[in-house]
Amino acid sequence: MRNFFAIWRRELAACFLSPIAYVTMVFFLIAANSTFIVGAIKNVGNSVFLVSLLFASIIMWLTVLVSIVSMRLFAEEIRSGTIEMLMTAPVTEAEVVLGKYAGAMTFVLFVIAPAVASIYIFAAMGPGQDIVDSGALTGGCVIIFLIAAFCMSLGLVVSLLTRSQIIAAISCLCLIWLMLFLGNIVSAIPFAPPKLVTFLSLLSHVEDFARGSIDTRPVVLYLSATAFMLFTAVRILESRRWK
Amino acid sequence: MISVENLTKRFGRVTAVDNLSFEVKAGEIVGFLGPNGAGKTTTMRVLSCFLPATGGKVTIGGYDVFRESIEIRKRTGYLPENVPLYMDMRVIEYLNFRAVLKGLAGRKKRQRVAEVIETCGLAEVKRSVIGRLSKGFKQRVGLADSLVHEPELLILDEPTIGLDPNQIRHIRDLIKGFGRNHTVLLSSHILPEVEMICDRVLIMNKGKIVASGTPGTLVGVLRGNPRVIAEISGAPDKVQASLEKIPGVVKVSFESVGEWNRYTCDCLKDADVKPEIFRVISSNGWLMRVLVAEKRNLEDVFVEVTMEETES
Numbered sequence: 001m002r003n004f005f006a007i008w009r010r011e012l013a014a015c016f017l018s019p020i021a022y023v024t025m026v027f028f029l030i031a032a033n034s035t036f037i038v039g040a041i042k043n044v045g046n047s048v049f050l051v052s053l054l055f056a057s058i059i060m061w062l063t064v065l066v067s068i069v070s071m072r073l074f075a076e077e078i079r080s081g082t083i084e085m086l087m088t089a090p091v092t093e094a095e096v097v098l099g100k101y102a103g104a105m106t107f108v109l110f111v112i113a114p115a116v117a118s119i120y121i122f123a124a125m126g127p128g129q130d131i132v133d134s135g136a137l138t139g140g141c142v143i144i145f146l147i148a149a150f151c152m153s154l155g156l157v158v159s160l161l162t163r164s165q166i167i168a169a170i171s172c173l174c175l176i177w178l179m180l181f182l183g184n185i186v187s188a189i190p191f192a193p194p195k196l197v198t199f200l201s202l203l204s205h206v207e208d209f210a211r212g213s214i215d216t217r218p219v220v221l222y223l224s225a226t227a228f229m230l231f232t233a234v235r236i237l238e239s240r241r242w243k
Numbered sequence: 244m245i246s247v248e249n250l251t252k253r254f255g256r257v258t259a260v261d262n263l264s265f266e267v268k269a270g271e272i273v274g275f276l277g278p279n280g281a282g283k284t285t286t287m288r289v290l291s292c293f294l295p296a297t298g299g300k301v302t303i304g305g306y307d308v309f310r311e312s313i314e315i316r317k318r319t320g321y322l323p324e325n326v327p328l329y330m331d332m333r334v335i336e337y338l339n340f341r342a343v344l345k346g347l348a349g350r351k352k353r354q355r356v357a358e359v360i361e362t363c364g365l366a367e368v369k370r371s372v373i374g375r376l377s378k379g380f381k382q383r384v385g386l387a388d389s390l391v392h393e394p395e396l397l398i399l400d401e402p403t404i405g406l407d408p409n410q411i412r413h414i415r416d417l418i419k420g421f422g423r424n425h426t427v428l429l430s431s432h433i434l435p436e437v438e439m440i441c442d443r444v445l446i447m448n449k450g451k452i453v454a455s456g457t458p459g460t461l462v463g464v465l466r467g468n469p470r471v472i473a474e475i476s477g478a479p480d481k482v483q484a485s486l487e488k489i490p491g492v493v494k495v496s497f498e499s500v501g502e503w504n505r506y507t508c509d510c511l512k513d514a515d516v517k518p519e520i521f522r523v524i525s526s527n528g529w530l531m532r533v534l535v536a537e538k539r540n541l542e543d544v545f546v547e548v549t550m551e552e553t554e555s
Contacts, residue, residue: 006343014331081327085388088291088323089344090316241295241312 003095004102011103015069025111028065032058032115036122051119051133052210055140058115059206062108062148063176069108070155071169073100074237078163093237097230101156108148116141135212143209146222147202151176153229160236244269244396244426245290250299252285252450259285261450263299267443269395272422274441275430276541278549282450283430284324287400290428291321303396317346320389324400326381330374334365334384337373338391345392359387362417378405386414390421397421399429403436415440434541444541446548453548461544468493468509470537473520477529479504485523491516503532 015021035057040050077083086096116137123132155172162168178185183201186192198204205218245267252260260282267273275283288294289301292312301308303315329337338359342352360369363383368376373384382405389397402418403411411433418427419440431437437444438458446454446461454461475482479497486495486506491514497506510516517534524531 002348003344006340010329010332010340013336014329017331080330081323081325082329083327084288084293084323085327085341086344088293088316088319088321089341090313090346091344092313241292241309 001095003091004099007091007096007099008102008106011073011100012106015103015107021107021111024065025114028061028111029114029118032061032112033118035060049136049207049211050122051136051140052207054119054122055144055206055210056203058112058144059147059180059203061115062112062144063151063173063180065111066108066148066151066155067169067173067176069104070152070159070172071165072159073104073156074159075162075165075168079165087237087240093234097156097233097237101152101230101233104156105149105152108152109145112144112148116144133212136210139209139212139214140206142214143206143218146219147206149226150222150229153226153233157229157233157236160233244271244304245428246300246302247286247290248300250286250289250301251297252282252289252294253297258450260289260296263447263450263452265445265452265455267426267428269426270422270424271443272418272427272429272441274437274444275428275447276432276434276437276444276545277430277447281447281549283447284400286447287321287398287428287430288323291319291323291398292316293321293323317392318394319396319398320392320394322385322389322397322399322402324404326385328373328381328384328388331372333370333372334376335360335369337384338387341388342391347392355391355393359391362390363387364413379407379410382406383410383414386417394425396426396428399427401430401432403431403433411436434545438541446545448549454544458541461541462539469512469539471508471510471516471520472533472535472537473506473508473524473531474500474503474533475506475524475529475531476503477524477527481527482506482524482529485527486520489516489519489523490514491519505533507537 036054039053039057040048043053074083077086119132119137151172154175155168158172158175159165159168162171180202183197183204186200187194187197199217205215208215209218245265247263247265250260250263251258263282263286275286277283285294289296289308290303292308292315295309304318306312306314306318308315329340332340335356338356339352342356347355360366363386365380365383365387368380371380373381376384382402386399386402389399397418399418403414406414415436418429421427422440422442429437429440442457444454444456444458444461445452473486479499482504483495483497483506486492486508491511492508493511494509495506497504499505508516508520517536520534521531
């Protein structure tokens with residue numbers, strides 16, 4: 001357990017000791033909020049739920065952020081050889097994987113926090129709408145956490161499989177976007193059941209959650225998928241010892 | 244301490260280590276020699292539990308490297324070849340991080356980190372970012388890291404590469420001091436250094452051990468004849484003829500160095516021909532200014548055992 005916290009701290013330090021963390025935070029805030037504003041302007045006259053629009057734009061940029069943060073987790077260690085130092089210390093594979101995962105997740109949540117909090121600014125700017133629906137906000141936060149958790153675990157596995165950070169980032173982004181539009185892809189099949197389409201569509205989950213309806217099925221889906229990915233990562237790392 | 248039985252490691256079709264067996268007793272300082280690509284680093288990686296073996300059995304302190312690797316990793320300090328470190332951390336942060344990973348905490352951790360900073364001469368750079376340090380300092384950070392948890396066994400892959408002579412001497416003294424109550428396995432290309440530090444030497448070539456023993460005995464088993472060199476003034480033919488008559492001398496060749504001629508005598512093993520040469524020279528009234536037995540060192544052994552493997 002102490003090793004887990006030590007690795008977690010080291011991962012956080014790697015992010016926050018450089019200015020990259022703060023630059024990323026600012027750019028993320030600008031990107032997500034301008035996407036939201038553009039979306040809101042385009043939809044003038046239509047009835048759109050603005051909270052779900054905000055969370056959808058955050059999730060769009062979250063995919064990029066997660067790919068970039070996760071790419072260095074193992075690819076960098078493999079390339080620079082520090083994995084040799086790490087794995088010859090008395091630490092278990094699970095401690096390494098979970099420590100790194102926790103560090104990267106903490107960083108990502110820290111970076112997206114201002115973008116989520118900007119909902120209060122938008123509410124204050126809207127005439128007569130200075131009250132934020134706490135149900136919608138909670139639901140949005142839950143789904144963002146779930147999606148970030150799953151995408152990060154996916155990125156971690158991808159990062160373990162290559163020594164090139166660029167390849168890790170691109171493959172991770174492709175996989176996440178494939179998942180993002182899985183609903184649309186499946187719906188193109190003529191005889192696909194509509195229920196399956198909505199269940200697979202990530203963006204429709206966001207819409208539901210950002211309306212304040214927290215459905216346990218996606219929660220179970222994302223949590224179990226994350227656990228599976230982390231388990232896979234531990235096994236891949238272990239396989240280096242017996243391969 | 245270390246027992247390696249029939250260790251084999253293959254990467255695809257390439258056999259890096261081929262049916263290797265050796266033992267290292269507790270308290271020994273053993274040097275691993277061999278040309279590049281001989282399998283030294285691979286063997287060390289297997290011993291440090293980083294790479295799995297394809298075949299064979301390796302135990303360290305009674306623990307199996309495959310099944311009980313955590314126990315071994317707690318007891319060994321390992322310094323990989325190119326000293327990979329986290330370049331964005333400061334020296335003291337890095338050592339603290341490593342100390343925690345290796346199971347130290349609280350006062351014990353602070354005390355050990357301070358000690359290794361002292362012994363490895365890192366006091367002046369302990370607040371510096373590792374990425375900005377010179378090669379020598381990085382090497383010492385790596386060494387400090389491998390020492391921090393007071394391991395019973397120290398595995399060092401080329402610990403003195405890239406260091407200046409003063410630093411090499413410092414590290415050498417450190418290893419020697421450490422070797423008094425710990426076991427050390429180190430690899431190096433610098434032969435005089437290995438000769439100085441190590442109790443025993445293993446020479447590897449193409450994944451196999453081609454020679455092993457103390458530096459002294461290795462030099463002793465060298466094939467070829469020991470040589471005596473003499474510089475003598477006098478008529479070359481006569482000198483050569485009388486030298487060749489001396490019992491124990493097999494062959495004499497000479498070259499001229501100004502007034503003096505240098506004679507190289509190939510002698511039989513165990514034959515000390517120097518007093519006899521002196522007697523012959525003085526009884527003939529010639530002058531002699533040099534009479535030495537050619538000193539052969541580990542380098543000759545190294546070249547002999549590794550070259551002949553390559554040729555065959």
